Amino acid sequence: MPLSMPDGHQPRYTDFEIAGISDETMREGGERALYGAEDGQKLQLIEALTEGGLRDIDLGSGLTEPRFLLRCLHAQHMLGRIPEDTQFVFNLTLKTWEPLSEALKIIPRDYLAKIQVSLGMVEHRQEEKLLERAHDHLTSLGVGSFRASILNAFSHEIDDKQYAFINEQVARVRALGIDLVRVNDSIGTLFPEATAVLAANLVRDNPDITFYLHSHDDRGLGLANSLASIFHGFQMVEGGVAGFGNRAGLANLEVMSQIFTERGISVAGTELDTEKLSRAASLAEEVFMVLPNVYRPVSGMLVRNENAGIVNVPDYLGVSRPVDYFLNPIGTFPTTVAQALDNAGFPERLTGDREFITAVADRLTDHMENVLYPAKRERFEELLRQVHEFYTDIVRLDAVQDAALDVLQERASDQVPAT
Incomplete structure (x- = not known):
């Protein structure tokens, strides 16, 4: 049965404050980058993002990223290049948490206490209590706090069964003391009217949880869904400058910033600067080697x-x-x-x-x-x-087989006895 809007629900469209914006430029931009990116340039991009007013920076989820996270923390706490109130979030999923938690050991415990780990795919191997085991292990390493991420393959509406599943996962993370939850539109098929119903119900039924939406732009609705989520109660929002994100991307943050200015929507503890976010958008294209979208709204080179x-x-x-x-x-x-x-x-x-x-x-x-x-x-x-x-020299999955054959050949050569 389709979920319906709660009785008496009142949306908010202007003149309100949200708790924060989670920036996904670095994480999903890095995941989407066909040829990778250089750490020095990535750090410059983070500095540009924070100059634009962003204070919640999501990093991860690769094995090399803990070392880059350490570089960022040094730049923040030793060099003062990044504002002290910037929250770094390291993103890992329960399918890859063990090698990533091992890689996180490179970061000193006093730094780990300052970051937040985002636990994704919380429903994975639920019967084995994998979420709880991963949380306990990361806590023992010194991780200071957590947020959780719930995957979903939404369609044009939310049904009772799907909603019950989300609340089941919310209850699990609540039991671990986690009160910040990201709801994922994992394949970008959510529609704004369904987003509105989902947000209104989740906020009503879970007043102790701060929610935000991970809204992919596969249907061109990433920004519309993100706005619908906060209009109907979600307390945070997420996106990337230039719309950076996997596949078609995420909500465009410089466009969102412009809309916030026009609607009187503020972000607690910071002030967004649309012009600086637009410059960060151009820098992101350089860092991740993406051709400029010259007619992108707000920040495109030729859009004016x-x-x-x-x-x-x-x-x-x-x-x-x-x-x-x-x-x-x-x-x-x-x-x-x-x-x-x-x-x-x-x-x-x-x-x-x-x-x-x-x-x-x-x-x-x-x-x-x-x-x-x-x-x-x-x-x-x-x-x-x-x-x-x-864009032709992309490393495809066939390259894994080729690399494996090369390694096998090298091993065989090493085992040939000398004559």
Whole structure:
């Protein structure tokens, strides 16, 4: 039976505060990076994220990441390069917790007491109490606090059975003293109306738990679902700058920051800076070697460009916004040329001379069509070829077999007796 909205539920859309934003740029950006990333650049990106106001940074979940986490903690507590109130979260799942907990031993106990470990896939091997065993072991290592992550394959609605499963897992983590729970839209199929119902019910039934949504953008609804979750009661939100995340990504944090400003939504203990988050988004593309999305909302390189020759509805409506105007052959109207010259201070005898204005427009059009376009088309086709070539050398699963055969061959060579 589908879950319904609780009786008397009142959403909130403006002028409220949430407890925090969890940044997934580093963890899921690193997981998605086809060719990895260099630790020095990753640290610069973390600094850029914190300059933009983010204070909850999720790292992990690879075997090399504890060493990078140690570097970050040194930068924070010894060098002062990262604000002291920044919370580092190390993310591990119950399928990989044993080697990762071993790798975490590189971090001194006084540092482990400062971080938080996110335990994912809490339902894995539930009958063996694996969650409880992993929690106890990590506590014995000195980990200071925990949050939990519940996986889900949502569809267009939440049914009673699925909701009961989530609450069952919430009860398990509550018994361990964990009060921060991430609900995962693991395959990106959740819809905002279902998110609203889920959030309202979970908050009503678990007032002692702080919830946030891990909302993938596979259907283009990552940001919409994230906003729906806090509109209907979730106390935190999550995403990545430039929408970084696995597959199609997660909620875009610089867009979210802009919406928060417009809606009067604040984040406890910090202040978001949309411009700095936008710069961090561009840096993330460099760090993880992702081609810039030039028309990405808020932070795209060209997103503020408007065709000066076309009647732009925002201009017509008198909406004030930062705009960089350009011309192309479609927009090169004589009236546009005349207006541009008038704005530049040309005398009326020229701006009112139709023959003169037409000659200027024709010259511009000729340059764009016969000089600029052919050159840019040739350059674009070369860039496109290079892009396809760049993204061909991806390490696929067949490489595991090839590496295994290489190792076996080397071992065989080592065992050949000397003559």
